[in-house]
Amino acid sequence: MSSVAEFQQSLSRSDTESTVTTPETFASTLADIVDRPAIGVALPFESVDLDDAPVTLNPTPAQLREAKTGVTAARLGVASLGTVAIQSRAAGDELVSLHPETHVVVVRERDLRPDLEAAFDWLDDRFDDGEQSFVLATGASATGDMGALVEGVHGPEDVHVLVLADDE
């Protein structure tokens, strides 16, 4: 099984939707997925950006509160778990990925790692580079404290992962 297929299978196990896209189809795929109003954080990738996307960058607190969708990049995906690594950047990835009901997260195929062990090897390297704050997020926010499992607590109720396929 390819790592993309395994990643998608793991995502579906944690009730997370996913779509594979390419740089060419990215903008239209994203526009279809995003529920508006939407906010976002500039993607740290070369092949795609949010310039023409229906999302507001650098949102106000009111926009953060009202947004239905938040779009961010993930620096890493873990194929065996469906986990993504969101970096705590000054542009506000942590906030945009956390407050809106839906989090749309863009991860490049090349950034997939097979398992958590490989993810920690990657983290170890990032720490050496001085990048030292990440959230490993898996599925929607959830609680069992109210007597049954409920998704959508302080964080998103839905997560949609866009996997950006590598060029052939």
Added chain:
Amino acid sequence: MSKPDELDADAIRELLRSEGDGIKENTRHFNEERYDRIEEVGADTHERYRSEARRIKQDAIERLPELVERTKAAVEDNGGTVYVADDAADARRYVRDVVNEDDAESVVKSKSMTTEEIELNESLEASGVDVWETDLGEFVVQVAEEGPSHIVGPSLHRTREDVTALFEREFDTDEPLDTAEKLTTFARDYLGERIEAADVGITGANFVLADSGSIALVTNEGNARKCASVPDTHVAVAGLEKIIPSVGDLHPFAELISRAATGQHIPQYLSILTPPVDTPPVDFDAPEDPSFGGSDADRDFHLVLVDNGRREMRADDDLRETLYCIRCGACANSCANFQSVGGHAFGGETYTGGIATGWEAGIEGLDTAAEFNDLCTGCSRCVNACPVKIDIPWINTVVRDRINRGKDPGFEDLLVDGLVPDDETAGTPLRKRFFGNFETAAKLGSATAPLSNAVASAAPIRSAMESLLGIDARRDLPTFERTTLRDWASDRDAAATNPRRRVALYPDVYTNHVQTSRGKAAIRVLEALGCEVVVPDVGGSGRAPLSQGMIETAERKAASVGETLGRYADRGYDVVVVEPSDLAMFDREYERLVEEDVHRTLSDNSFELFEYVYGLLENGADESVLTAGDGDGVAYHSHCQQRTLDLEPYTEAVLDRLGYDVLTSDVECCGMAGSFGYKTEFYELSMDVGETLAEQFADAADERAVVASGTSCLEQLDSLLAPVPRHPVELVDPEA
């Protein structure tokens, strides 16, 4: 309800009634999920992570002073502040100062047992600051004004209906909050407003990384992420023991913590933050300004490392392991008593479950640990559940021993000197000494049977036993046999010539004096399979005194048994043990009670009865000499300590091989646990735990023979089910 003042029969009955349903459902769910996820990841892989995690913790605690200094240097280099607080008051004062200097009016918190331990909320509220718990479970107990009943799920004792009633009463809501979804939405919105308005966010830290000055936070709801990012001031409060060297060391813990806690392969959110983080704070007072309100405030970060007894625990050879604890709650979820009664009984000021004894003894002192320590029966089901391999039963035993020694000697000691020939200091409670010296009573009981049985059963005697010894009159007492197993065996002619193996059958106190029938069956089975069987003249293993926290007495007995059985082992005898709790002594506890070589000899050469029979059959012994099942149904309850040693499958395999149709229980413990179920204040809890086992066998008991490996389990099943249960060896006995 909250923690009762005294854990007597009334308090336990009330907790069983008011909190038992919620705690049972929730802990068993976590427990089952844990087993499932570990099976998915693979037992060997899981074991590798456990070993690795333990090694890291052991090393980190060893090097703690150095790691504290490295943490300080790294956090300060990042622009934060580290404060090492000597005790709870010191920690409270520091956090209060930070909050006051920030002119903060309100604080939002994510779940932190360490802030519970230092009673931070009360202190902040007393200085006029609003404090809001944002973890929904913690919010529930905050609203209910009660203490957490579980390390991971503070409100685990409450059912959905309880929470609905609580919220509708406290918040006077217009809409009914009659589903988990509605409750969650209400709490999220209510707390969302508080998070937006908060001046300071307080979190705990599941791990602190010394090299980078980072903290790791494990959450599912996302509230810790908000508490650490929305306000511009972040205070993280953590025990000193949370420090590990670096991010690479976090990997095994990331694998283990949620599998052990809630049966998730990974939490929804594992935040690894190196504050002050780059994430901009959100200024909700400037709602229309771009870039999250455009706050130009520098982020302020304080890491408060709490000692509060931990450095003394580190210096204590028996309590030190407690510091390896990652607070997953697996010891609580895997504990049969905890599943019934929860942390408001099985817990101290802050901590709950098996490991709470270590934490409360170290942090609060022996008096607090003494309030609930007797709820640990030493069943050992938490031993394999613990992700860092802490020997939790041993910690409970050591603390029990210290509690015994701390008691003032009294009238009782004068009364019983001689009847209880133990090595304990005066002050050890009489009942503990009675159970700890049960061997003495058994010898006397057999020697004077049947008179002893008639006397012991007489109503006035039972009444006296209840008032003097706290032995519940509702329990049947063991019936002593006049002819002990050893006497019976010594009158037999050796059956085997040119034996296949030579066996020393260990005559545990019960098999020798009370349940001699299972011992006789064991001897007949082993002889039929071609073994020479001798029954050595050897005393109790020390299990009974150990379970009462009488370590010196247990050591003396262990030394004697080790010497006697060691001689048999040296002469080529295999030691076969009928009673699983005694085999577990030889295998596990003797490591701490006898010399290393004595332990190794006994551990290597002793076998559980069916483990041994299985080995004989695998090596060519003729199974046709045993009584076959021909499809007969068997309901089998293995023994807790037997299962911890992974010895349950042998009984199943042998019975299966002989044609029995075996149904095995999957409860953690029968609830009897040696003397536990006899004790007046615990009788109802013991029966409540047993009820789960009885339910599993209720339908089967009519058409299946009920069998159990352990003495206590047999007694418990006897009191719960109509047919008289037997040891499985009695089924396959050639004379059956």
